[in-house]
Structures are given as C-alpha cells and as structure tokens.
Amino acid sequence: MADVLARLEGVSRTYQKGKEKVEVLHNLDLEIPDGDFVAIMGPSGSGKTTLLNLLGGLDRPSSGTVTVGGKVISSMSNSRLSKWRATNVGFIFQFYNLLPVLNALRNVELPLLLTDFSAKERAKRAGIALDIVGLSDRAKHYPRELSGGQEQRVAIARAIVSDPKLLLCDEPTGDLDRDTADEILRLLQALNREHGKTIVMVTHDAQAAEYANRTLHCDKGTLEARAAA
C-alpha cells in the first residue's frame, strides 16, 4: 500500500458571515495516498474548494490538522507556508489564472523565480514543462493568443515546473468544451500515471471524475467515498 501523502484529521472550517458563523467543513478525516488521483464532487457551497485550499496551504482549518508530505502545514507560519507551496504543490484553476503580461514560457517560469536556478536553467525547465503539456511551439505566445485549452495546458505546465508531488485542480475543465476537457483530463491522467503526481481534483462534472481513481462526494461539510464508475 502506498504511503499517505496528505492527511486531514478532525478538520473543521468555520467562516464568519456577518454575525452568523457558517461551518463549511465539519470534523473531516481524509487520507490521500501518494500517487492517488482523487476527484471531489458535490454541490456548490459544499466545501470542495475549501478542502482544496486547506490541502494547498492557502487556508487554515479552524480546528484539526493538515499534514502533507509528513509536514503539518496547518501550523506553519505564513512565510514558511509560502516557501512550502513553492516547491510542494501545484495549483490548476478553472480560469487558468495566467498573467496576461507574460508569454507562455514566462508564465511557466514564474514559480522558478523563487528558486536559485540561473535564468538559463529556469528557461530550460520551463521549456521542458511546456513540452510535457505539448505546447513547446506556443512558448512565445501571450495568453490572449491562446485558446482556452492551450491556456489550461500552460497553467498545468506552470503547476508542474517545480516538480511538486501534489497537484490541486479546482474545476480544471469547467471553462472548456467536452473535447478540450477530455484532452486536459487525459493530460492529468498521464501526469498521475507516468509522472507519479498525486492529484486532487474538484469538479462538478461526473465525466471528468471518471478519469480519477476514486471519487469523494462532499456535502454539508462531510465526505463520502464512492467507487469510480
């Protein structure tokens, strides 16, 4: 059995909405083995994205602990958490979130600016990442010159360029047509199977979830496992 890469223990997350307290996640326990590809489904507001944010160290639990790669990230300081994110986790968003002022290569290179690599080495690594997602011929193109599918590929290249173990995808195909969505999902599957990336993907799309090894259903702050179709 594979080692556990990420573990949530008794995690709750409560937000203050005006005078009211809203509990988005309730006493959640979850283990994600290294090399797993997990899809998380559920209605809007069920806590899927909050769960992803906690796994990526973008948010902190109100109670409980989040451990990733053997490190308790829920108790790290902000600056340590930033450094941790830079090398341990890659994010893929629904709307790609590329910087419009930088071309594809420079967007992919962004996380490497936080490393000690030389400019040449950064460019080389960014080029390899673009090659993996099949976009090396679009390296000099700006986001406005790319299709939605290509933008998402650039975003995936940016997520993998610093070679993190964990990829967190928030509705990665939510803005794409079916064919393009399938291309992106096949790419994620290849990253999981061939490059050993552990992937946690939030999606509304049951067809997208089929690409995962297993699907968890999130509702009212709790998780329920369902076998992949």
Add this chain to the structure above:
Amino acid sequence: MKFFRLVWKNAWRKKIRTSLTILSVFVAFLLFALLSAIGYAFRGGVDVADADRLIVIEKVSLINPLPSSYQARIAATPGVESVTHASWFGGYYQEPQNQFAQFPVDPEDYMAMYPEFEMPAEQREAWKRNRTGAVVGRELADAYGWKVGDRIPIQATIWSRKDGGRTWEFDLEGIFSAENARGNTALMLFQYDYFDEARAFAQGTVGWYILRVADGADPVQVANAIDAQFANSPAETDTSTEAAFAQSFTKQFGNIALIVTLILGAVFFTLLLVSGNTMSQSVRERIPELAVLKTLGFGDRSVLAIVLSESVLIMLIGGLLGLGVGWVLVQGVAEQFGAFLPGVYLSPASLATGFGLMLGAGALAGIFPAVKAMRLSIVDALARA
C-alpha cells in the same frame, strides 16, 4: 533582478496610463532641475564664500556708503590681516537689459583679497597702470565677445560723471577666471581712484569693506571689535561673514530658497497624489493575479517588493528623463544667459537630491497599494478571479 521582467511588464500593463504618469513625473523633475539651478545661482555667493573673509557694511542699509577713512581704522583692528573695499556701480552695457555687476576697487588690494580670481600677471600689471583700465570675468567676456584691448562703454544708472555724462568708458586690460568652477565671473572690476575722482557726488566713500581675518583670530571677536569702533558714529557698521552677507544680498530679491521650496513642495505633493492613484488603480485591477503569485509561493515581502519596485521604476523613468532634460536646458541657459544670471548650475548635490526624491516619492506612492497587496487574503482574492 529576477523579478525585473515581471515588474517591467506590470508597469507597462496600461501603456497610456503609465505614459501619462511618467509624463507628470518628468515635468515635476524637470521643474526640480530648473528651480534647483536657479536657486543655486541665487545662493552661489554663499556657496563659494570664504569663511575667513568678513564684510563691513553700513548698519542701516547696504545702499548707504561708508567713509574711505574707515579703511585704515579697520586695518588697525587686532585680528585683521588685510582689508580692501568695493562699491556698487550699477551700470549696463549698451542696453538696459545687459546688466551685470561692476565694482570700482583697488586693483592691488582687491585681487590679493580674492586669490581665487586668476589672471595673467602681465594683464594685472597693465590694469594697475591704466587708470581707466578694467578687467572682466570669463563669463562676461564670453557673453559679449570682449577681448583684451577693447574699449567698453558702460551706462551708469546711479553714478553720473562730474561733466554730467553718464557714459563711463573703460579699456579692457585683462580677463580673469575663477579657481572654483562655480565662482561667479560675471563681474567687471575697474579702478576706484578713477571712479572716485570722476563721479559727481559722494567722493571719499565706498560701498563696503572686505577684510581677511588673521590666522588664529576669532572672526566673531574681530567683527564685534570693528562694529564697536564705529558705534554712535554717523556711519555705524555691521560686520558679518561673507556667507551671511551673500545671503542678505540674495534676500533683496525675496526669499528665493523658500519660493523654490514652496513650488517644489506643491509639485511633488501633486505628483504623489497622481502616482499614488495610478499605483492603487493598478493594484486594484490585478488583485486576482497577485493572489495567484502568492498561491505559487511568492511571500508577502516579495509581493510588497514587486509593487514597490513598480512604483519606484515609474518614478525613476520619469525622474531621470526630467533631470536629464533639465541638465541639458540648464547647460543651455548657463551658456546663453550666464552674464545676467551667473552661477546657474545643476550641482551634483541637486542631482543626488533629485535621485533621492525619485526613490522616496516612488516608495511613498507605492507603499499603500503594496501593503494592501501584501496583506491580500489568497482565498478571498481568488474568489474574485
């Protein structure tokens, strides 16, 4: 440096807005350069003043003359090494707008008092021998194309001649330059003896005395001793350092330093509002992008540095352009109008102040949006994407 491309690209995200902001920075620093150079011209005398020289003027006003007889008494005051005198002539060359300083002086004593004025020995001797001889500074000679041997007519505005005429003619016997490149050489000197003999009134008086304090003597005590000697006389004196004299002389034109400071203060205040607004708008527009940077691992300080650098970069582009163009203009003004406004100069100190202002204004304009970007909650900001 790794972030420079990102900073540069972000700065030019809205080309028109950035260009307009840079234009306003450019204008502010151009004004800074020009006003600094003019301010320098007005206080030029202060900057080149010699700490060992004292000036004795009439206590009530510089306009009132002092008796020639004071020279010997001042010279005899303990602590005085040497003394000379000068007077304000106030004439012009050919046209009333061609005004510059002309002083009747004792050639020997005056040049000894101001060793920073350098002139060939033979020209100095020729001037001493010729009662209607005069010498001019290099700036004046260049401005009017004068050369040694020329006969220069000066129209007097104060001192008419005994024969009723107002035209004084001088033979140009020498051209001096200043040891200090910033020394004022827009100056004409001629023989006091000729002036005193030929003028229609006020014979036996001088405008002011200049004295050098002996080594080891206390200038304050010397000044007090001189003023005490002439206390309760018809022409009481006020002795001060050359720098203080130059300052009070400059103040006749108004408090130039204060005026320059007020204008620049208003300009830079407006500049801060304009550039601060630009930076705030720029940060507001890309909050989701900043959140993405933080998601990728850019720490709070990195985000702060990126936004601040952007603000400083815009200020540096406009500021350096403004100072550069200002420097070129000041050079042109100095060449064209050096005779009327001598000492116009953009000093290294002004350039350094300008550079400091660029960094300071850039940091100040960017600090609030930068702190806002630094404190950004990733989760909230991504929700806006």
